[in-house]
Structure formats: C-alpha cells, structure tokens
Amino acid sequence: MRIAGRMSATALAMVLALWPMAEASHPAAQSLTEACSALVGRSAPTATITSAQVVATGSVTPPGSTNAISNLPTFCRVEGVLMPTSQSRILFEVWMPIERWNGKFAGVGNGGWAGTISYSALGDQLRRGYATASTNTGHEAAPGVNAARFAHEQPEQLIDFAYRSQHETAGTAKALIQAFYGRSPERSYFIGCSSGGYEGLMEAQRFPSDYDGIVAGAPANNWTRLMAGDLDGVMAVLRDPASHLPAPALGLLHRAVIASCDATDGVTDGVLDDPRQCTFDPARLACGGDASPDRCLTAAQVEAARRVYRGLTDPRTGTQLFPGLARGSEPYWPHRDPASPFPIPIAHYKWLVFANAEWDWKTFDFRDPDDFKAHLEAETRLAPIMNATAPDLGAFRQRGGKLLQYHGWNDQLIAPENSIDYYGSVRTHFGRDEDVTAFYRLFMAPGMAHCGGGTGPTAFDMQAALEQWVEHGVAPDRIVATRAVNGVVDRLRPLCPYPQVAVYAGRGDTNDAASFVCREPVPATTGRTP
Incomplete structure (x- = not known):
C-alpha cells in the first residue's frame, strides 16, 4: 500500500507507540468502534490523545457554539495535543468514518488568525468519505485586535501558526489513520x-x-505585505472622517463601475470578468455642488477610493508593495465602521510590529519615514517565518x-x-x-x-x-461555477485556468456555460492606477 507523504518525527514516534494495537484494530480482527475507544491515552514523546469516541448521533456541536455540524456519518472523533516545543500546545482533531471510508485523508485549513478547530470543514470532508484533520494552529483564539497577542507572548507559537502546526497535524493524522484502519491513506489532500x-x-x-x-x-x-496593504486600506477610508465611504457611497461607486465597464467582456451581466480591463476613475463622480453620498463623492472620498484601488506603494520609490482591491468589489469593502475597523491587520501591527498594547492605528502613516522604517524592520524579521x-x-x-x-x-x-x-x-x-x-x-x-x-x-x-x-x-x-438565487441555479459559467478567461462564443444563452470558451485575453490594462 502506498503511503501518501513522509511522516514527521512526531508522527513516526506515534506510529511506534500505536503499532502494537494497529494489527488488532484492523476491521477483520476488531470492530472499528472498539478500535476508536482504544486510542484514548496513547501517546508519543510530543503527542497525546486526550479523547477518542464514536459519534453516532449525526451531529457535533463545536465548543462555545450553539450551531451543530449535522448530517454526519458515524465516525471516530479523536482529540489530542501536540507539543513539539516547550512553548507549543497544538490542539488537533482527527475524524475517521466508521463505514465507507474512501481510503483517503484530507487536512483542512483555517481562517484569519485561527485559534480554533475548523469544525465545519471537517464535516464537509467527512461527508465526502474522507478521514480528515484540523488544528487550532497552536493557540486559543482571542477577539479583535488582540488576535495576535499569542505571538507576542509566546514567540514559538508564531512558528506553530505559520507552518509547524499544519505539518505536525498532517503526520500525526496519517499515523492515527494507519493505527485505526490498519493501513495508510492512499492519497492525501x-x-x-x-x-x-x-x-x-x-x-x-x-x-x-x-x-x-x-x-x-x-x-x-x-502575509506581511497583505497586513500592510489591508492596514493602508483601513487608513485610507477610516482615519479621516472626510474620507469615509458609507454604504450609499459604495453603492454609487459600484453602480458607476459596472455601468462603465460591464460590457467590456462582451456580456452585460453585472460582473466584470477581468477588472484589470476597467480603468474607471472615481473622479467622474466628484461633487460639483452640495455633497450627497448617494449622488456624488467629495474630493476626499474620491482620493480614498483611488487609494483602495491603487494598493500600497513604497512612499520612497512608488514601487507596488501590495495590490489594491479590484473594481467591482465595492459592495464588500470592509472599510465601513470607524469604530470597528478590520481587526486582522491592526492586530498584526499592534502585537508583531510594535509589540504595544496601547498602539493606535490612527497614529500610523506609511508615508512617515519612522513608521515606514518600523514596517520594513518588522517585515525583515517576520517574512522568513510568515510568508x-x-x-x-x-x-x-x-x-x-x-x-x-x-x-x-x-x-x-x-x-x-x-x-x-x-x-x-x-x-x-x-x-x-x-x-x-x-x-x-x-x-x-x-x-x-x-x-x-x-x-x-x-x-x-x-x-x-x-x-x-x-x-x-x-x-x-x-471548472463550471454556478450561481443560485433563492435556491434556484440561474447561471453557469466556466472558470478558466489563468491567464485564460471565459469568452462568449457569440451564440447561445449567456447563462449557460456551454456558450463560453476559454481563451487567452487581449493584453490587460492594469487597474492599479490611478
């Protein structure tokens, strides 16, 4: 049987610790239900199984939540902790189907600063027949701008978050699969x-x-450039009240972008197939008289929108450091509430760049030489770990x-x-x-x-x-993508491998994927200016 991927040292140690029960846990010798409970207490030098139980109720309610993950097949739920360093405490879970395992393993990812097990994603993979694993990436989640405090207090946990937790969890999950089923996964995703x-x-x-x-x-x-780019977007819109772009202003901007550029891709459908082809300038919405956010934009609002589109540039050279958001994305911009700005980049700068719980994002400016120097020094230190x-x-x-x-x-x-x-x-x-x-x-x-x-x-x-x-x-x-309205699919389009784009063939229903072909586009005009 092919082993999908080399195991980590932790996982190899766990295989040795579990090996005496591996043969006994093979379905031909012992039921998988009994094999599941037998995993409890098994340990290796840096890994411990804290819980292993069969879940036959069809649902799991994550800790701290009232929303159950439902429609689950019967499975063995294994919980454990990995401690590859003295500062590490990586929680993980492995879910293994009792029946109709497809012979494969799927690791699932996290969101934001993580700090939690990805329960919903585990459920998705279990329903597909996979044995599956998730990790909290080595720390407990904290709210808002304190989400990165863990990395300031325990630097080794930054490495756990960046890469070590996923690698250790992958190897450990494969070892558990081997011990539980008596064979390794044929493929790992x-x-x-x-x-x-x-x-x-x-x-x-x-x-x-x-x-x-x-x-x-x-x-x-x-990561480090993304945090900088996102923080720049927050500052562009929210630091100065005159630059705020409330929902009516974003709606106005979006309608103008679509009206200007929708037909560029050959189909008028409210979607820009390649926003780089759109060079709409927000100055076209500048107010001539009294400002009204649902009819025009002030000069400060125009510049804020331009800055979000443009992205972050080096204030010394003008070199692009991180791209801006695309035209057409305006309804979803997170820069809405000055009292609650997008916290992920603020947490990064508060705890990893300045290591100061009192740091105020409103005082920062990439165009200030000292602030930009602090950014560069932090990037030099953090990029080798985080990027x-x-x-x-x-x-x-x-x-x-x-x-x-x-x-x-x-x-x-x-x-x-x-x-x-x-x-x-x-x-x-x-x-x-x-x-x-x-x-x-x-x-x-x-x-x-x-x-x-x-x-x-x-x-x-x-x-x-x-x-x-x-x-x-x-x-x-x-790859065919669909759109549904009120549960009814009303549009199908092909997604094409970049740099190809979906081009309407000139006949047939424009809501039917069969009416489109994937082709190389004409040279794009970048949307990173003005």
Whole structure:
C-alpha cells in the first residue's frame, strides 16, 4: 500500500507507540468502534490523545457554539495535543468514518488568525468519505485586535501558526489513520481558503511530501505585505472622517463601475470578468455642488477610493508593495465602521510590529519615514517565518504533487492580484520553457467575494477537479461555477485556468456555460492606477 507523504518525527514516534494495537484494530480482527475507544491515552514523546469516541448521533456541536455540524456519518472523533516545543500546545482533531471510508485523508485549513478547530470543514470532508484533520494552529483564539497577542507572548507559537502546526497535524493524522484502519491513506489532500490557502501554499513550499494535492483558495500567503496593504486600506477610508465611504457611497461607486465597464467582456451581466480591463476613475463622480453620498463623492472620498484601488506603494520609490482591491468589489469593502475597523491587520501591527498594547492605528502613516522604517524592520524579521511566497515548488512537482489555486475577483479582504503575482513568480522561476500548468493551475472567479459569495457564479467543486487530476491524470481545463438565487441555479459559467478567461462564443444563452470558451485575453490594462 502506498503511503501518501513522509511522516514527521512526531508522527513516526506515534506510529511506534500505536503499532502494537494497529494489527488488532484492523476491521477483520476488531470492530472499528472498539478500535476508536482504544486510542484514548496513547501517546508519543510530543503527542497525546486526550479523547477518542464514536459519534453516532449525526451531529457535533463545536465548543462555545450553539450551531451543530449535522448530517454526519458515524465516525471516530479523536482529540489530542501536540507539543513539539516547550512553548507549543497544538490542539488537533482527527475524524475517521466508521463505514465507507474512501481510503483517503484530507487536512483542512483555517481562517484569519485561527485559534480554533475548523469544525465545519471537517464535516464537509467527512461527508465526502474522507478521514480528515484540523488544528487550532497552536493557540486559543482571542477577539479583535488582540488576535495576535499569542505571538507576542509566546514567540514559538508564531512558528506553530505559520507552518509547524499544519505539518505536525498532517503526520500525526496519517499515523492515527494507519493505527485505526490498519493501513495508510492512499492519497492525501489539503483544502483551505484565506489563511487556509496560505497554509496550503506553505505546505507545498516547506513540506512537499505531506500532501499529494492542494487546493489553495484566496491565499493570505504574502502575509506581511497583505497586513500592510489591508492596514493602508483601513487608513485610507477610516482615519479621516472626510474620507469615509458609507454604504450609499459604495453603492454609487459600484453602480458607476459596472455601468462603465460591464460590457467590456462582451456580456452585460453585472460582473466584470477581468477588472484589470476597467480603468474607471472615481473622479467622474466628484461633487460639483452640495455633497450627497448617494449622488456624488467629495474630493476626499474620491482620493480614498483611488487609494483602495491603487494598493500600497513604497512612499520612497512608488514601487507596488501590495495590490489594491479590484473594481467591482465595492459592495464588500470592509472599510465601513470607524469604530470597528478590520481587526486582522491592526492586530498584526499592534502585537508583531510594535509589540504595544496601547498602539493606535490612527497614529500610523506609511508615508512617515519612522513608521515606514518600523514596517520594513518588522517585515525583515517576520517574512522568513510568515510568508509563503517562495516560487520554487520543484520538490512538490518532483513527487507528483498537484496544486489548484483560486481567487475571487471581488475579494474584499485579500487583493485578487496577489494570487496572480504569486502564480507569475512561479512561472518566472521555472522559465518559459517549463510547463508549470502540468502541476499548478490558477483559476480567477469573476464576481466572487472572499472565499465565496458575490454577484457572479461562485459555487464550484475545486476538490473534485483536484481528485481527477491527482488520481486519473485529468488536468482541469475548465471548472463550471454556478450561481443560485433563492435556491434556484440561474447561471453557469466556466472558470478558466489563468491567464485564460471565459469568452462568449457569440451564440447561445449567456447563462449557460456551454456558450463560453476559454481563451487567452487581449493584453490587460492594469487597474492599479490611478
């Protein structure tokens, strides 16, 4: 039987600790129900199983929640803790089907600063027949701008968050699967979006043997630059009351963008297939007389919108540091409430850059030389730990790994061109003569917000496409996405491997995916200016 990926030292130790029961736990010798309870108390030098029980009720209610994860098959729920360092305390769970296991393993990713088990994602994989695992990434979640306090107080836990927790959990989960079923998983996959997408790319770069295939959605992989870009967006809109863009102003801006650019892609449907082709300038909405946010924008509001579109640039050279949000994404912008600004980047700067609980984001300015110097010094210190931007995926490719990445063009939290930038860096690394698409493909989703939702067709099964690629060698040339209104599907469109875009063939229903072909676009005009 093929073992999917090399195990960590922790996992190897656990295999040895569990091995005496592995043969006995094989379904032919002992029921899996009995084998589940027998896992309790098993330990290795850095890992301990704290609970193992059969869940036959069809649901699990996560700690601290009143919403149950339901429609679950009967499974063995294993809870444990990993302690690879003296400061580490990585909680994890492994869920293993009692019946109809598909023979495969799926690790699932997290969101934001994590700090919790991804229960819903575990349920999704269990329903697919997978044995599946999740980790809290090595710390307990904290609210709002204190979400990154753990990394200030326990620096080793920053490494756990960045990459160690997912790697250790993957190896330990495989060891438990081996002990429980009496055989290793035939294939291993990682599925995640946002911080989960970041974790997926980190796995491909640092631990290429952990997974056979990875789905990395809207990855926060350029972490230090993303935090800077997001903080700049917060400051652009919320620091000065004159720059605020309330919902009526964002609605006005969005309607103007769509009216100006919707037909550029050949179909008038309220969605921009490639927002880089749209160069709409908010100055066209500038007020000529009395300001009214549902009819015009003030000069300060115009500049704030321009700054969000433009993204963060080096104040000394004008070099792009992180891309801005795309035109068409305006209804989803998080820069709405001055009393409750987007907390993820503020937490980063409060605890990791300035290490000051009293730090006030309103006092910061990238254009101030001292502030920018503090940013640069922190980036030099943190990027080697936190950023998953290494373009050399040679080891992952060499072992036959496959990577599918996707990003919504209307993403309001992680600029979509970040994915394009990383994909481009990989292609540059391998050179034009190398076929990067043989193991790595990027799909941009028009009208899709952060990890889901939006005005376009945003429902698709990237994991099924990955399975076909890994297990049958069928690379995805297009993936059909759907949009549903009140539960009724009213639009289907193909997502195309970048840089291709879906082009209307000129005949047929524009809501039918069959009416579109994937083609290379005409040269795009970047939307990063003015």
